[in-house]
Amino acid sequence: MAYGDSHPPANVKHNPHVVGSRHLTTTGGDYDTSYPLEVRKYIRTYGLVPPTVETFETQAQRCLKILELKQTPIEKYQYLVHLRATNVHLFYRLLSQNVKELTPLIYTPTVGEACQRWSELYTQPEGMYLSHSDKGNLHGIVQNWPHNVEITVVTDGSRILGLGDLGINGMGIPVGKLALYTACAGIRPEATLPLTVDLGTGNKALREDPLYMGSRIPKVTPEEEREFLDELMAALTERWPGIVIQFEDWKNPFPSLERYKDTYAMFNDDVQGTGAVIVGGFINAVKAAGIPIRDHRAVFLGAGSAGVGVAKQIVEFFMKEGLTEDEARQKFWFVDSNGLVTSDRGDKLADHKVYFQRTDNSGKQIQSLARLIDYVRPTILMGLSTIGGAFNAEILGKMAKLNEHPIIFPLSNPSSKSECTFEEAVAGTNGKCIFASGSPFPSLEWDGQSLTPGQGNNMYVFPGIGLGAILCRSVNITQDMIYASAESLSISLNAQERADGWLYPDIRRIREVSVEVAIGVIRAAQKNSVDRELNLRNLSDAELREYVQQRMYDPFDEGKKILHELNEIVGNGHANGANGHANGMRAAL
Numbered sequence: 001m002a003y004g005d006s007h008p009p010a011n012v013k014h015n016p017h018v019v020g021s022r023h024l025t026t027t028g029g030d031y032d033t034s035y036p037l038e039v040r041k042y043i044r045t046y047g048l049v050p051p052t053v054e055t056f057e058t059q060a061q062r063c064l065k066i067l068e069l070k071q072t073p074i075e076k077y078q079y080l081v082h083l084r085a086t087n088v089h090l091f092y093r094l095l096s097q098n099v100k101e102l103t104p105l106i107y108t109p110t111v112g113e114a115c116q117r118w119s120e121l122y123t124q125p126e127g128m129y130l131s132h133s134d135k136g137n138l139h140g141i142v143q144n145w146p147h148n149v150e151i152t153v154v155t156d157g158s159r160i161l162g163l164g165d166l167g168i169n170g171m172g173i174p175v176g177k178l179a180l181y182t183a184c185a186g187i188r189p190e191a192t193l194p195l196t197v198d199l200g201t202g203n204k205a206l207r208e209d210p211l212y213m214g215s216r217i218p219k220v221t222p223e224e225e226r227e228f229l230d231e232l233m234a235a236l237t238e239r240w241p242g243i244v245i246q247f248e249d250w251k252n253p254f255p256s257l258e259r260y261k262d263t264y265a266m267f268n269d270d271v272q273g274t275g276a277v278i279v280g281g282f283i284n285a286v287k288a289a290g291i292p293i294r295d296h297r298a299v300f301l302g303a304g305s306a307g308v309g310v311a312k313q314i315v316e317f318f319m320k321e322g323l324t325e326d327e328a329r330q331k332f333w334f335v336d337s338n339g340l341v342t343s344d345r346g347d348k349l350a351d352h353k354v355y356f357q358r359t360d361n362s363g364k365q366i367q368s369l370a371r372l373i374d375y376v377r378p379t380i381l382m383g384l385s386t387i388g389g390a391f392n393a394e395i396l397g398k399m400a401k402l403n404e405h406p407i408i409f410p411l412s413n414p415s416s417k418s419e420c421t422f423e424e425a426v427a428g429t430n431g432k433c434i435f436a437s438g439s440p441f442p443s444l445e446w447d448g449q450s451l452t453p454g455q456g457n458n459m460y461v462f463p464g465i466g467l468g469a470i471l472c473r474s475v476n477i478t479q480d481m482i483y484a485s486a487e488s489l490s491i492s493l494n495a496q497e498r499a500d501g502w503l504y505p506d507i508r509r510i511r512e513v514s515v516e517v518a519i520g521v522i523r524a525a526q527k528n529s530v531d532r533e534l535n536l537r538n539l540s541d542a543e544l545r546e547y548v549q550q551r552m553y554d555p556f557d558e559g560k561k562i563l564h565e566l567n568e569i570v571g572n573g574h575a576n577g578a579n580g581h582a583n584g585m586r587a588a589l
């Protein structure tokens with residue numbers, strides 16, 4: 001049985017903007033009220049939108065007013081989903097102009113609630129769902145996606161943020177991450193593929209929920225998952241040879257990372273992207289703490305994919321600063337749900353934890369985080385545990401007593417899972433902490449000063465990693481490319497941000513930051529000889545920057561670009577008629 005056809009519908013050849021389903025596609029619709037009338041005629045939305053040609057300012061005024069009228073974050077999320085589905089370029093114009101205000105609505109924390117309520121709130125497809133029962137047919141089904149894809153984010157929904165196994169309801173995460181790819185790194189919306197693999201779920205309540213839309217089977221075995229993914233990876237790269245594949249929110253991400261990292265242009269965002277973003281901020285945090293690298297000690301609450309991913313990259317940073325690998329590794333104490341991670345704890349440690357197991361405190365199985373802090377006297381406290389509030393006043397007070405400027409990073413998402421809030425961290429350390437959290441918290445006043453929290457979220461790096469890998473057509477995504485993203489991020493603070501002691505750049509500058517990250521990633525790919533776009537090797541940094549910027553999608557340019565294309569087709573003069581009634585247009589239609 002054929003599932004798809006690699007050829008686009010016939011009318012696509014006639015006009016690339018008219019895609020069968022009347023401008024409503026899986027990655028957004030194109031009913032833009034800012035388009036000049038001649039553009040509307042060309043893409044056949046003339047008469048389908050109100051007659052006035054609006055400025056962005058007018059459009060934005062309406063959108064922001066509607067958002068203001070919505071009472072809850074989830075209602076605002078739903079409005080923004082609707083906006084993207086009908087007017088994709090306006091959605092991205094609005095997002096890029098209001099990235100600080102809108103990111104929390106389309107990403108963490110609101111996307112967490114959206115995933116928890118996906119079955120209840122579902123209204124329209126926004127990505128691709130592939131089930132275990134589709135095995136054997138994935139090559140055909142992938143042909144059904146109507147666009148040329150440059151990047152996909154794929155989840156199995158088994159660990160969505162810190163909210164556990166949400167099955168296919170995790171689709172909100174690929175959708176949200178890819179929206180950030182477009183807004184923050186200028187990947188065209190239709191070049192992104194949100195992908196959720198439906199490999200069963202360990203969440204019994206979901207399997208029994210009449211509204212759940214995934215397979216009602218328990219999670220498949222690791223062997224079945226591997227066989228499925230082997231076929232999927234081959235199908236994706238066969239259809240789109242340059243595709244970059246980002247794995248996201250898998251309960252156990254290590255087997256796929258090991259298996260595919262040297263064969264495909266893939267990376268795991270939770271292990272590698274998180275590691276890079278935290279190293280990026282951490283380089284600035286250790287400078288601010290004023291303690292020599294050699295004297296730092298880190299306690300990590302949570303020894304999962306993100307915790308271990310972060311620590312491994314900090315080891316790399318410590319080694320670049322002159323420590324041996326063993327000295328660097330000995331600076332970490334991990335606590336998981338069974339307590340301190342030691343070699344003699346009595347349970348079999350998961351493979352990824354073994355590297356960081358402690359062997360020096362046998363017989364001293366420390367029972368609580370507070371006791372461990374007394375024992376280790378850490379300078380750094382990281383939270384990747386999904387345990388909201390775990391850094392309580394006692395813990396924060398101890399960190400403040402031990403350090404002039406304790407580094408406190410509660411990184412779990414969404415906000416409800418954060419190990420502490422910014423306000424709690426500031427109050428608990430008497431304003432002394434150096435702080436970054438996974439989800440955003442508001443600025444606050446402390447002792448007559450305005451304090452702004454850092455957001456240590458992989459959104460600062462994954463868009464630039466993907467952009468860099470796409471542009472240099474990287475064969476793989478190497479560890480050097482990931483580490484380069486951290487270094488580029490750390491040096492992308494501007495003078496004001498440095499003077500204010502910020503760890504991360506203002507999120508409103510994210511497009512600029514993504515350009516710098518992409519440049520670092522491309523240079524590292526070249527050093528590792530995994531790049532295929534060899535011309536970029538001859539460009540100076542300034543030329544490469546210009547090249548990257550020019551290739552980024554700009555939602556403000558869309559109308560102009562279509563008009564330009566139309567002018568090319570019908571000849572100058574015809575399509576520029578002020579009343580939009582250009583004769584040449586008829587020829588084009």
Ligand SMILES: NC(=O)C1=CN([C@@H]2O[C@H](COP(=O)(O)OP(=O)(O)OC[C@H]3O[C@@H](n4cnc5c(N)ncnc54)[C@H](O)[C@@H]3O)[C@@H](O)[C@H]2O)C=CC1
Nearest residue numbers: 161162274302303304305306336337385412413438457458
């Ligand atoms: N800020 C960021 O950019 C990122 C944040 N995260 C967040 O980090 C958190 C963890 O993610 P993963 O490591 O992928 O999950 P995971 O499930 O692999 O790891 C969770 C870890 O927390 C431990 N844990 C659970 N209960 C605990 C308790 N009571 N005390 C001590 N440890 C406990 C578990 O044993 C495990 O080691 C999530 O909330 C996720 O949203 C993940 C990736 C990026």
Ligand SMILES: CC(=O)C(=O)O
Nearest residue numbers: 161249270413457458
């Ligand atoms: C930010 C992210 O990737 C996570 O919390 O899983």
Ligand SMILES: [Mg+2]
Nearest residue numbers: 161248249270
């Ligand atoms: Mg994630």
